[in-house]
Amino acid sequence: MLNKFAIKLICSILIVNFLPGILCHYNFSHTIFGQTTEENFLQKAATNLGIELSELKINREDLEFYGYGKYRLKIFDTFIYNPVKISALTRTISKTILNNSDSLWALAYFPWARIDEGVRRGLLGHPSKILFDTLNKITNRKEALMGLLMNDFGVDSIEFGNPSDTLVFGLLLLLAEISKGFRWINNATNSITSADIDTIIEGLINEREDGLSNKKLEKLIESTDFKSLAAGAMDLCYVIQTALGILKTTKPDAPFVLKTKYGKIIIGTNKNDRYEEPPYLLIIDFGGNDYYESCAVTNKDNPVSIVIDFEGNDIYKGTIGPGSGICGYGFVVDSKGNDNYVGERLGLATGIFGEGIILDLAGDDNYSVELYGEGAGLFGTGILSDLDGNDLYMGFQGIQGFGFVKGAGILIDRQGSDIYIARDDTVKFPSSQTKEHNVSLSQGMGFGIRADFTDGHSLAGGIGMLIDGKGNDKYSCGVFGQGCGYWYGTGFLIDYEGNDEYDGIWYVQGSGAHFAIGVLIDSTGDDRFRATKNMAQGAGHDFTLGYLLDYRGNDYHDAPNLSLGGGNANGMGLFIDCEGSDEYVTHGGITLGNASTASRGSIRDYMKTIGIFIDAKGLDRYTEPSAKNHQTWQQKSQLEPPLPTEKFIGIDF
Numbered sequence: 001m002l003n004k005f006a007i008k009l010i011c012s013i014l015i016v017n018f019l020p021g022i023l024c025h026y027n028f029s030h031t032i033f034g035q036t037t038e039e040n041f042l043q044k045a046a047t048n049l050g051i052e053l054s055e056l057k058i059n060r061e062d063l064e065f066y067g068y069g070k071y072r073l074k075i076f077d078t079f080i081y082n083p084v085k086i087s088a089l090t091r092t093i094s095k096t097i098l099n100n101s102d103s104l105w106a107l108a109y110f111p112w113a114r115i116d117e118g119v120r121r122g123l124l125g126h127p128s129k130i131l132f133d134t135l136n137k138i139t140n141r142k143e144a145l146m147g148l149l150m151n152d153f154g155v156d157s158i159e160f161g162n163p164s165d166t167l168v169f170g171l172l173l174l175l176a177e178i179s180k181g182f183r184w185i186n187n188a189t190n191s192i193t194s195a196d197i198d199t200i201i202e203g204l205i206n207e208r209e210d211g212l213s214n215k216k217l218e219k220l221i222e223s224t225d226f227k228s229l230a231a232g233a234m235d236l237c238y239v240i241q242t243a244l245g246i247l248k249t250t251k252p253d254a255p256f257v258l259k260t261k262y263g264k265i266i267i268g269t270n271k272n273d274r275y276e277e278p279p280y281l282l283i284i285d286f287g288g289n290d291y292y293e294s295c296a297v298t299n300k301d302n303p304v305s306i307v308i309d310f311e312g313n314d315i316y317k318g319t320i321g322p323g324s325g326i327c328g329y330g331f332v333v334d335s336k337g338n339d340n341y342v343g344e345r346l347g348l349a350t351g352i353f354g355e356g357i358i359l360d361l362a363g364d365d366n367y368s369v370e371l372y373g374e375g376a377g378l379f380g381t382g383i384l385s386d387l388d389g390n391d392l393y394m395g396f397q398g399i400q401g402f403g404f405v406k407g408a409g410i411l412i413d414r415q416g417s418d419i420y421i422a423r424d425d426t427v428k429f430p431s432s433q434t435k436e437h438n439v440s441l442s443q444g445m446g447f448g449i450r451a452d453f454t455d456g457h458s459l460a461g462g463i464g465m466l467i468d469g470k471g472n473d474k475y476s477c478g479v480f481g482q483g484c485g486y487w488y489g490t491g492f493l494i495d496y497e498g499n500d501e502y503d504g505i506w507y508v509q510g511s512g513a514h515f516a517i518g519v520l521i522d523s524t525g526d527d528r529f530r531a532t533k534n535m536a537q538g539a540g541h542d543f544t545l546g547y548l549l550d551y552r553g554n555d556y557h558d559a560p561n562l563s564l565g566g567g568n569a570n571g572m573g574l575f576i577d578c579e580g581s582d583e584y585v586t587h588g589g590i591t592l593g594n595a596s597t598a599s600r601g602s603i604r605d606y607m608k609t610i611g612i613f614i615d616a617k618g619l620d621r622y623t624e625p626s627a628k629n630h631q632t633w634q635q636k637s638q639l640e641p642p643l644p645t646e647k648f649i650g651i652d653f
Contacts (some may be wrong), residue, residue, distance in 0.1 A: 025469035038087045038549070041220035041576055041651075048632055049647050055608075058460075058572055059081055062607040063543045067515040069448055069460035069488045070218065071406045072316050074116050074141050076446075076460070076490050079229075079517050080545055083574060086519060094467045094494040094521075101385045101412045101469075104244075104333065107357055108237040111381035114463050119227050121234040127177070127248070128242040135172055141165060145172045152179040154261035166250040167267070170243045174282065175265075177239035181329060182262075183468055184232025185303045189327045189353055191223035192263045194300040197327055200352065201320075204372060205345050208397065208429070209404065213448055214457035221379055224353060233329050233355040240306065244333065248310060251286060263302045263500065272312075275632040280305055287311040289337075294318035296330045296352060303328030312361075313337040320347040321369050323515030325354030325380065338389070346374070348373030348395075351380030363414075364389040372398040377407030377462055385412040389441050390471070394421045397429050401444045403462030403489065415470040417498070424505070431479040434533060436644035437505045440477040446489025447480075450514060461489020461516065468495045472525070476503040479533075485516030485544065492519045499525040499553070506533035511573075513541045519531035521549045526580075530558040537563045538613075540571030547574040554580045554618070561589025565613030567648065569598040572610040581618035584627070596638040611648035612653060620652060628652065 039053070046053045058080055079086050100106035105122070110119045121127060129270045140142045145168055149155040153175070162591060163171075196216075203212045238344020251270070258265040260281055268275075268285035275283060278294040279302040296307045297320050306329075307322065314337055316322040323332045332341075332349075339360060341348055348369040349358040365386060367374050374393050375384040382402075391413060393400055400420050402409040422442035432441040441447050448461030466483075473495060475482055482504050483493035491512065502509055508531050512518035518540075527550065529537055538548035539562045547562075555577065562568055565575035568590060575593075590596055593613030597604055619629060626633050633650045637643070 016427050017073045024365060024412070036424070037578065038576060039084050041164035041616060042084060044511070045612050045614060045649050045651060048649055048651070051647065053084065056610060056612070057081055058543055058545060058570070062570065063515060067488070067543060069458045070223065071517070072460040072488050073114070073463060073490065075114060075463060076488055076517060083545060083547065083572070086547060087521070090492060090494065090519060090521060094465070094492070097412060098412065098414060098467055098469050098496070101414050102359070102361065102387055104241045104357070104359055105234055105237040107359065107383045107385055108233045108355060111377060111383055111410055112226070112233070114408045115226070115377070115406060117226040117230050119231045120236065121231060122238060123397070126238055127235040128238040131173060131176060131239060135169065135176065135603045141168045141172055145175070148172065148175055148179070149258065149260070155258055158258065160255050160256040160258065160267070163252060163267070164250050166246060167252060170247040170250070173239055173246070174243050177236050178282070179358060181232045181236045181304050184228050184235070185190065185328050185354070188225040188228035192220055192300070192327055192353060197300060197353070201326070201346065206456045208371070209449060213537055214451050214455055214459055217379070217405065217459065218457060220353070224379070226406070229354060236329060236572045236635065237331070237357075240331065240333065244308065247284060247308065263305060278590065280307070281381070283307045285309045290314045292316045292322065296322040296332045297324045298326050298328035298330045300327050305330050307332045309334045309435070311336045314339045316343070317342040317344070321350070321373055323349040323356045323358035324352070325350070325356040326352045328354045330354070330356045332358045334360045336362050339365045341365065341367045342531045343369035343373045345371065346371045349384035349562065350376045350378070350382040352378045354380045356382045358384045360386045361544065362388045364391060366392045367394065369395040369399060371396060372402065374399045375411035375466070376402040376409040378404040378405070379406045382409045383408065383412070384410070388415045388416055389414045391418045393419065394423060395442070396423050397439060397441050398447075400441045401464040401466035401493070402441055403446045403464040403491070405448055405459040405462060408466070409462070410465045413468045417471040418468065418473045420466070422481055424476070424478040431506070433479050433506045436476040440479060440481040442477050442481040443475055444483045444491045444493035445481055446485045446491040446516065448487030448489045450487045458487065461485065461487050463490045465494070470497045472498040472500065474501045477508060478504070479506045480508070482508045483510045483520035484518040485512035486514060490517045492521070494521045496523045497525060497529060501528045502530065504531050504536065506531070507535045509537045511535045511537070511539045511546035512544040514544060515542070516544045518544070519547045522551070524552045526553045527555045529555065531563065534560055536560060538565050538575030539566040539568070539573040541568045542571055546571070550577045552579045555582045557583065558585045559591055560587055561591065563591045565593040565611050565650070566590040567595035567609045567611035570604055570607045570609050574612050576614045577616065579617040581620060582615060583621045584623065586624045590638060592622070592624055593633070593648055594635050594638070595646045595648035597643055597646055600639055605643055606645060608645045608647055613650040615652045617653065
């Protein structure tokens with residue numbers, strides 16, 4: 001028979017590994033609408049069009065006839081060829097992330113899985129428990145800590161007074177795993193040099209993705225062992241999670257500093273401390289309003305940097321912002337306080353051939369970065385998880401859930417009335433669509449490299465996700481954002497509760513261009529959607545699937561041309577509003593369930609272009625005369641002669 005200890009161990013493993021998924025399934029299965037409802041709506045649309053439900057998709061052979069790009073993600077293929085799966089699978093994935101947004105090891109896992117590099121660490125036993133049990137058998141922990149510091153970290157002189165046994169054990173636990181993390185990182189990135197990284201960072205800052213050599217990037221990506229990076233990150237996050245529970249019960253007798261060959265180890269105070277002389281390997285601070293300069297930022301010589309701050313209104317600042325894992329792991333865990341996080345040029349919860357994480361548990365926080373941050377993954381993974389507070393997120397480009405080539409960027413905000421701004425007040429990065437507005441690449445954006453005009457080595461985009469749980473939120477951006485994809489990129493903006501406002505210019509609010517997927521899902525609340533130029537609110541251009549799904553609320557839509565279920569140039573636009581009395585202000589063009597192949601006489605004539613608009617319940621108002629309550633409409637084809645491959649319909653149930 002099993003003894004009590006064995007039973008408890010089995011139960012704990014089951015709870016940690018499976019309960020979050022079970023809870024997620026329970027919550028999802030009780031959402032106001034499920035997969036069946038959306039399938040039912042789309043089935044009725046297909047029936048009206050005289051086709052099978054399975055034909056409401058972009059055909060694989062059509063997309064692959066025109067498109068190309070290495071490093072395509074599995075999630076892209078799953079959704080582009082099976083649009084009816086998007087609602088159920090996306091909501092399940094996002095709810096799982098949201099339910100586990102306070103778990104550091106879960107945050108480390110999710111983005112690697114989404115770029116097809118997931119490793120199921122802890123499946124047969126948690127690394128933290130194995131290490132904990134091993135170290136717990138040591139009788140003289142202080143001596144063991146000193147030996148570890150000298151042998152693995154190159155510390156010559158050790159003077160840290162008489163720290164408590166709890167603090168010593170917490171440090172021993174963290175440093176033992178950090179030492180193993182060095183080996184994981186080296187195995188993964190040993191072919192990447194400091195010069196390679198300097199060139200990439202310089203290109204990203206000065207010329208952005210256009211300044212990168214795609215051919216060189218291909219070689220670096222192919223030589224990187226992303227699964228080793230993922231495994232080391234998850235093991236370290238398991239251990240940090242355990243160490244947090246140990247360290248929060250202790251207070252240091254006195255602060256101390258240890259100089260290692262990988263950066264300083266500092267135990268701080270309860271006072272207002274300043275950390276201004278990087279590099280730092282590990283900072284543990286127990287209170288006070290602290291200032292951190294270039295902390296939790298890694299490079300080839302200093303591949304791990306961790307900040308744990310238990311309390312205080314803190315400032316984190318650097319040219320490269322905190323929580324930036326560049327060829328390594330850069331992690332910040334902040335428990336309490338109204339904090340300011342600043343990346344003056346690049347990086348803020350950003351992974352570049354590494355993983356960057358910021359986990360902020362409470363407080364009204366401000367996040368600001370110019371480029372590639374607030375949950376950005378570029379050949380790596382970046383995660384920002386903020387659990388509570390009314391927060392402000394600001395930046396210019398590649399922000400707030402941005403996934404570049406072989407990258408995943410996720411921004412999670414569990415609750416609070418938040419403001420997400422991709423700045424368009426100052427034009428620093430003018431778009432080719434309209435020079436008066438910035439290319440934002442933000443708020444759930446998957447972005448790839450289209451090399452038709454450069455070296456020809458096109459590279460598929462990654463996955464960007466912005467997930468907001470509760471609160472009355474505001475989103476604003478310029479061009480490309482708010483659940484958007486470009487060049488095999490996949491972008492999601494998922495907002496669960498609150499009366500929200502969405503403002504954008506072009507390619508926004510569930511849209512995208514050139515072999516991509518853009519999805520915006522809003523669950524509840526009286527929401528306001530406004531876009532001023534083209535391609536918005538469930539619109540797809542050039543073999544792209546754009547999808548806006550709103551479940552409940554009395555919503556207002558101000559939509560431009562190519563919107564509200566608009567398909568263009570063999571793209572597919574889906575718009576579904578499940579419930580509420582809504583208002584649709586449109587300005588003509590391809591909208592409210594319309595589609596145009598955009599040319600005549602080419603091979604594209606034989607490939608589908610799809611536009612579907614569905615409003616299920618409520619007494620709605622339309623400015624377009626062709627759309628009316630409780631009616632089905634099919635508008636006139638934009639070009640002559642009409643093509644049988646142009647499938648479009650509007651339905652108000």
